[in-house]
Amino acid sequence: MKNFSIAKRQIEDISVLDISGELDAHTASQLENSLKNLIDEQSYRIIVNCSRLEYIASAGLGVFMAYIEDVRSLGGDIKLTNMTDRVYNVFDLLGFPTLYDILDDEKEAVNGF
Amino acid sequence: MSSTSPLSTEERQSRFELRTLLETSRLLIESQDPDFVLNNLLLITMGKLLVPKGMIMIHKPGDEAYFVSKSKGRGWLAEDDEIIADFDQDILDTSVLTGEKYASVFETLGIEKESTIFNLKTSNHHLGFLCLGPKGTKQPLTNHETEFIESLAIISSVAIANSRMFQELRYINRRLDRKVHDLNTLLELSKDFNMMVDRDEIARVFKFAMLGQMLIRTFFFALDVDGEKTIVSISGVTEEPDDIQLEKLFELEDVTHVDGSEECHFLTDNNIELVIGLRFQNEKIAVVGVGPRATKEGYGKEEVNFLQSLGNLALLTIQKTLLLEERIEKHRMEEELSLAKTIQEGLLPNPIPTIKGFDIAAINVSSRQVGGDYFDILKLPDNGNLIAIADVTGKGVPASLLMANLQSMLHALAPIDVTLEDASSRINDIIHENTPADKFITFFWGKLSTDGNLFKYVNAGHNPPMLFRKGTTEPELLEKGGVILGAMPSLMPYESDEVELKSGDLLVCFTDGVTEAMNPDQTEEYEEHRLIECIKKHIDKSSEEIIDEIIRDINRFSDNIQYDDITMIVLRKD
Numbered sequence: 127m128k129n130f131s132i133a134k135r136q137i138e139d140i141s142v143l144d145i146s147g148e149l150d151a152h153t154a155s156q157l158e159n160s161l162k163n164l165i166d167e168q169s170y171r172i173i174v175n176c177s178r179l180e181y182i183a184s185a186g187l188g189v190f191m192a193y194i195e196d197v198r199s200l201g202g203d204i205k206l207t208n209m210t211d212r213v214y215n216v217f218d219l220l221g222f223p224t225l226y227d228i229l230d231d232e233k234e235a236v237n238g239f
Numbered sequence: 240m241s242s243t244s245p246l247s248t249e250e251r252q253s254r255f256e257l258r259t260l261l262e263t264s265r266l267l268i269e270s271q272d273p274d275f276v277l278n279n280l281l282l283i284t285m286g287k288l289l290v291p292k293g294m295i296m297i298h299k300p301g302d303e304a305y306f307v308s309k310s311k312g313r314g315w316l317a318e319d320d321e322i323i324a325d326f327d328q329d330i331l332d333t334s335v336l337t338g339e340k341y342a343s344v345f346e347t348l349g350i351e352k353e354s355t356i357f358n359l360k361t362s363n364h365h366l367g368f369l370c371l372g373p374k375g376t377k378q379p380l381t382n383h384e385t386e387f388i389e390s391l392a393i394i395s396s397v398a399i400a401n402s403r404m405f406q407e408l409r410y411i412n413r414r415l416d417r418k419v420h421d422l423n424t425l426l427e428l429s430k431d432f433n434m435m436v437d438r439d440e441i442a443r444v445f446k447f448a449m450l451g452q453m454l455i456r457t458f459f460f461a462l463d464v465d466g467e468k469t470i471v472s473i474s475g476v477t478e479e480p481d482d483i484q485l486e487k488l489f490e491l492e493d494v495t496h497v498d499g500s501e502e503c504h505f506l507t508d509n510n511i512e513l514v515i516g517l518r519f520q521n522e523k524i525a526v527v528g529v530g531p532r533a534t535k536e537g538y539g540k541e542e543v544n545f546l547q548s549l550g551n552l553a554l555l556t557i558q559k560t561l562l563l564e565e566r567i568e569k570h571r572m573e574e575e576l577s578l579a580k581t582i583q584e585g586l587l588p589n590p591i592p593t594i595k596g597f598d599i600a601a602i603n604v605s606s607r608q609v610g611g612d613y614f615d616i617l618k619l620p621d622n623g624n625l626i627a628i629a630d631v632t633g634k635g636v637p638a639s640l641l642m643a644n645l646q647s648m649l650h651a652l653a654p655i656d657v658t659l660e661d662a663s664s665r666i667n668d669i670i671h672e673n674t675p676a677d678k679f680i681t682f683f684w685g686k687l688s689t690d691g692n693l694f695k696y697v698n699a700g701h702n703p704p705m706l707f708r709k710g711t712t713e714p715e716l717l718e719k720g721g722v723i724l725g726a727m728p729s730l731m732p733y734e735s736d737e738v739e740l741k742s743g744d745l746l747v748c749f750t751d752g753v754t755e756a757m758n759p760d761q762t763e764e765y766e767e768h769r770l771i772e773c774i775k776k777h778i779d780k781s782s783e784e785i786i787d788e789i790i791r792d793i794n795r796f797s798d799n800i801q802y803d804d805i806t807m808i809v810l811r812k813d
Contacts, residue, residue, distance in 0.1 A: 151432075183424065184420075184452040187451030188452070192446075192475070220417075221454055
């Protein structure tokens with residue numbers, strides 16, 4: 127298994143996922159499961175803190191695409207924060223930032239809800 | 240310093256202008272933002288000349304049109320307005336246009352003829368116009384002022400051309416980056432897929448890669464495995480397509496930009512924009528569909544290419560897993576068959592039992608892993624012996640199952656005191672009832688009396704065994720019996736016959752694999768006459784040797800190509 131892990135925190139009614147390592151084809155399903163669980167638990171306010179995310183492949187980004195609209199239609203959002211430049215570049219190249227929230231700092235995201 | 244002589248007003252103004260020019264040009268040249276450049280150009284010139292109205296019009300390349308980039312003051316076109324205008328080249332080459340000389344230009348742009356128009360151009364490109372309204376003092380521009388604005392216009396034009404070029408470069412760079420990313424995704428996935436054997440995982444990764452790469456949320460991937468079409472991964476649709484819709488998806492063109500003419504409500508219901516068919520060995524075995532891109536960009540040639548490449552990659556990987564499974568399955572079947580062969584071999588007597596006063600030999604050679612020939616030599620409760628030989632129609636597993644069935648019946652019946660005739664009828668009825676109409680067994684069996692002098696037999700449609708009497712040349716054929724087993728119910732009882740065996744008599748039982756062995760051209764069978772010739776030639780040898788000679792003769796005749804099972808029992812009374 128590749129080096130990838132997800133830790134979950136709670137800030138009031140907001141769930142924060144701290145993801146670290148490499149999010150690629152092999153690890154995408156781990157993130158998918160975490161997001162699915164949150165949706166099942168009806169916690170739709172989600173922050174994904176990417177400060178320790180070292181790499182993201184298209185498949186990893188696809189997981190966000192698969193769930194972000196669902197979460198939004200349920201009155202919540204998935205906000206991404208604290209990306210390194212390298213990771214941000216991939217999101218940017220694919221045109222993600224113009225459509226969805228990518229914030230510099232987790233606090234901003236918390237206040238944004 | 241007091242020694243400096245005071246400058247004239249004119250000199251001071253000139254210095255001021257030079258400094259303005261220098262600072263402005265640095266500011267503008269360093270900026271890579273055309274908007275900033277234009278805004279500054281307009282504000283500086285308006286401030287310098289104290290004009291209350293100003294406007295910058297930018298030529299739209301490729302169109303004979305201008306749009307208003309900046310507009311200050313009232314009464315002229317507003318920002319972002321567009322006008323259609325096509326000016327002669329000599330106008331575009333003129334740096335400063337005045338209302339007196341170029342009234343038509345002023346009219347077209349909708350500005351008073353007291354205004355001044357400065358051309359924004361580089362040495363080879365016309366970019367647009369800087370239009371400045373009349374001064375508040377209504378005084379015309381002095382030459383000096385005109386020159387100053389002209390210089391600023393030139394500097395600004397260069398700055399704009401630079402920043403345009405810079406933006407174009409940035410755009411090209413970004414496209415290149417994107418291309419590199421696309422290729423990386425393909426490369427990475429081809430490596431990732433290589434390590435995967437789970438079809439669901441492959442389909443899921445393919446889905447997520449597509450969602451991420453295209454920024455979409457609607458996606459489906461349908462696969463046709465041996466004519467069975469199913470959805471293997473799907474995202475963002477309200478309802479999966481039913482069988483009819485699936486069929487339609489596979490009938491679409493290989494690249495279909497959905498426009499509603501497809502008459503497939505699954506596509507329109509779910510807002511699918513593009514459907515791509517994927518082929519393997521020229522057969523369409525997968526269909527991929529994608530919904531609108533979040534960036535609203537639509538699907539161009541590059542996107543279609545990417546989708547096809549990634550789709551083919553996923554498809555090949557899935558194909559690979561199917562082949563792998565097929566191979567594993569084949570391997571398993573082979574193992575099972577070899578196990579079946581071992582079991583079947585166990586059903587035949589081994590070693591061949593001996594019978595006091597007789598020289599016995601037998602052989603069974605299967606042409607396949609499992610066969611339908613059967614023979615047996617069994618001791619009876621009265622110390623007599625049962626000898627049986629049979630051939631099930633067909634080959635392979637079905638024949639071997641029936642052969643096993645016959646073997647168990649024979650062993651169940653052998654210890655019971657029933658006549659051969661009755662036992663034959665019972666076996667026939669059971670086989671007839673329990674097997675399809677096209678399955679038969681030719682069957683010959685006989686009881687050798689305790690003292691070995693009498694042999695009573697029933698022949699149910701089997702190749703008649705040959706009894707060579709000592710001293711005679713032509714064999715007697717043991718033909719008495721009844722119909723082949725399994726063809727019809729036992730309406731007529733089976734008949735039996737009894738022959739006396741004397742010292743030196745030779746009995747040869749065989750299946751049709753012996754007499755129907757073919758020559759290499761497949762034009763001729765081995766037939767009874769060759770068998771008889773061979774036996775006669777070696778009649779003085781042991782039973783074992785006779786079998787060896789027959790096998791050798793058949794192999795010579797057929798050039799070692801065996802099509803059917805070969806079984807023989809040879810028995811000679813001492």
